[in-house]
Amino acid sequence: MSEGYNFGQLNALVVDDYFPMHEIMRGILKEFGVARVAEATSGKAAITELEFFHADIIFTDYMMDDMNGLELIQEIRAGNTPANRFVPIVVVSAYTEVREILAARDIGATEFLAKPISGKLVYYRLRSIVEHPRVFVEAETFFGPDRRRRELELIEENRRLEEYEYKKAEREKIRPT
Amino acid sequence: MSDENVGKLIQPPNKLSNKVTVGGPGAVDEAALERAEQVIGDLSESYIDWAREDLTKIQTVFEELKSSGGDSEPLDGVFQISHDIKGQGGSFDYELMTIIGDMLCRYIEGLEGAAPKQAIEVIELHINALQAVISQQLKGNGGAVGDQLLSGLELVVQKRTKPS
Numbered sequence: 001m002s003e004g005y006n007f008g009q010l011n012a013l014v015v016d017d018y019f020p021m022h023e024i025m026r027g028i029l030k031e032f033g034v035a036r037v038a039e040a041t042s043g044k045a046a047i048t049e050l051e052f053f054h055a056d057i058i059f060t061d062y063m064m065d066d067m068n069g070l071e072l073i074q075e076i077r078a079g080n081t082p083a084n085r086f087v088p089i090v091v092v093s094a095y096t097e098v099r100e101i102l103a104a105r106d107i108g109a110t111e112f113l114a115k116p117i118s119g120k121l122v123y124y125r126l127r128s129i130v131e132h133p134r135v136f137v138e139a140e141t142f143f144g145p146d147r148r149r150r151e152l153e154l155i156e157e158n159r160r161l162e163e164y165e166y167k168k169a170e171r172e173k174i175r176p177t
Numbered sequence: 178m179s180d181e182n183v184g185k186l187i188q189p190p191n192k193l194s195n196k197v198t199v200g201g202p203g204a205v206d207e208a209a210l211e212r213a214e215q216v217i218g219d220l221s222e223s224y225i226d227w228a229r230e231d232l233t234k235i236q237t238v239f240e241e242l243k244s245s246g247g248d249s250e251p252l253d254g255v256f257q258i259s260h261d262i263k264g265q266g267g268s269f270d271y272e273l274m275t276i277i278g279d280m281l282c283r284y285i286e287g288l289e290g291a292a293p294k295q296a297i298e299v300i301e302l303h304i305n306a307l308q309a310v311i312s313q314q315l316k317g318n319g320g321a322v323g324d325q326l327l328s329g330l331e332l333v334v335q336k337r338t339k340p341s
Binding site for chain 1: 183189190191192193197198201203213227261263265266267275
């Protein structure tokens with residue numbers, strides 16, 4: 001492994017209404033040396049948290065009561081919260097259908113991370129965000145990272161999807177028909 | 178024309194890269210990656226407790242669904258809990274929880290808002306299968322028992338969704 005990144009000055013906010021995810025993400029991010037990890041259980045609670053917590057990156061669940069992940073992203077990108085409008089936001093969700101990934105992208109998410117997660121997958125997303133900062137687009141109906149991703153990123157995205165589909169097919173293959 | 182074509186392109190201040198450095202004490206190395214994986218391994222015992230809590234919750238909401246005759250509100254409750262179950266299992270080597278949770282979510286999505294009597298029975302079978310995975314601690318693909326659970330569920334879903 002080439003020299004790794006040092007996240008010692010980073011503040012991360014984890015937004016999820018499922019308490020075990022807080023424990024998992026907190027544990028993983030602490031192992032990566034992230035300075036501070038704050039947690040919130042809904043989009044609304046996250047906005048309150050952001051009043052005094054300067055998040056450098058936000059990991060948010062998709063489906064939550066009291067403001068879901070997409071509504072939270074919309075509020076942040078619209079500048080209706082104390083957060084930096086450009087803050088990288090990773091949607092972490094078990095909603096892994098293409099339509100949901102596209103919905104997250106179209107509302108201004110930076111990255112998508114499918115549950116179930118692993119430490120390595122979280123690191124790869126962090127690395128991707130650091131290495132490929134995205135230009136933002138400000139238009140009448142959209143404010144967020146440029147959705148026209150570089151070819152290489154698309155290839156990588158496809159590779160991940162293929163890997164997922166392959167694993168799924170492998171699982172199905174071992175079952176009797 | 179897309180927003181990207183008509184909108185203004187902005188190079189955002191890269192606050193992240195200002196804060197993230199390469200190397201030095203505390204930088205992520207192979208050992209840190211392994212420890213991060215181990216975080217999940219260390220939470221395995223907690224996972225069983227969380228899964229049991231989820232199963233208790235889903236059973237309670239399922240009873241509401243049954244007594245309501247298949248109302249959309251408890252149906253949505255069952256969906257949300259099975260969605261959480263789907264999102265966790267695989268992290269802790271309980272792949273079957275993720276697969277069955279996903280099957281249940283997809284089945285409920287296909288119901289369009291309410292559950293007729295037959296659908297309630299199918300949902301119950303999924304919940305029973307989830308209970309079996311945890312009570313028998315069926316890790317990974319669950320071997321022969323896992324195969325039986327999945328193929329049995331698939332068969333039932335196929336039968337119940339076939340046009341009569």
